[in-house]
Amino acid sequence: MHLYAENLAARRGEDLIFSNVSFNLAGGDALVLTGRNGSGKSTLLRVVAGLLRQEKGRVVFTDSKGESDHPAGEASHYLGHRNAMKSELTVVENLAFWKTFLGDMAGGLGLDVDETAEAVGLAGITHLPFGYLSAGQQRRIAFAKLLVAYRPIWILDEPTAALDAGAERLFVDLITAHQKNGGIVLAATHQPLGLENVQEMRMTGFAGMSAGVWG
Numbered sequence: 001m002h003l004y005a006e007n008l009a010a011r012r013g014e015d016l017i018f019s020n021v022s023f024n025l026a027g028g029d030a031l032v033l034t035g036r037n038g039s040g041k042s043t044l045l046r047v048v049a050g051l052l053r054q055e056k057g058r059v060v061f062t063d064s065k066g067e068s069d070h071p072a073g074e075a076s077h078y079l080g081h082r083n084a085m086k087s088e089l090t091v092v093e094n095l096a097f098w099k100t101f102l103g104d105m106a107g108g109l110g111l112d113v114d115e116t117a118e119a120v121g122l123a124g125i126t127h128l129p130f131g132y133l134s135a136g137q138q139r140r141i142a143f144a145k146l147l148v149a150y151r152p153i154w155i156l157d158e159p160t161a162a163l164d165a166g167a168e169r170l171f172v173d174l175i176t177a178h179q180k181n182g183g184i185v186l187a188a189t190h191q192p193l194g195l196e197n198v199q200e201m202r203m204t205g206f207a208g209m210s211a212g213v214w215g
């Protein structure tokens, strides 16, 4: 399995945010993006996830059979700054929705909803509306979404921001288990996560530069 990016460039509005970004990750690898606020980490993650169109370059995902049938975005879980859960629905209802909606990709199986709640240390509160949970509990449940349906690539935007030390360790353990299982991880973070098999890419940004990338 491989995730490959070649000479990516992206704009937000009029501004070129980065250009000539390339990386090559095999199953089990992680790429951690670092850099100051506004340097383009989230933008790069969203391009790889297929949520933003790049200005230039390409992203290719090759599965374990060497086939490139799926765009990288389809093969990815994306955990952004927001949790992507409905406040009025219970934890079980939210996770059951995502499990049915996403389904498993070939190559792995998601856990059932109760198992995922247990895996993030919240088995006792799944009957509560998501909106009743504390900010840290909500983030744990957002992370549980990665476990209900199998995707080989996890794209994580500051996954451990505002978490206590216990939750941070738990997330790092789950990410490490995903890598050991052959998965690929792309994460933006301001604090070292202590992952294994990790490459670091420091984003520098262009500070509002409006130059083209084609000339």
Ligand SMILES: Nc1ncnc2c1ncn2[C@@H]1O[C@H](COP(=O)(O)OP(=O)(O)OP(=O)(O)O)[C@@H](O)[C@H]1O
Pocket: 012, 013, 014, 017, 035, 036, 037, 038, 039, 040, 041, 042, 043, 044, 188, 203
């Ligand atoms: N929708 C938008 N339109 C125009 N500019 C945008 C838009 N979204 C983001 N930007 C700009 O793109 C640049 C890169 O933002 P991005 O969110 O990728 O940075 P980041 O490195 O993830 O920052 P942080 O560490 O604060 O999360 C910033 O200057 C931001 O203001």
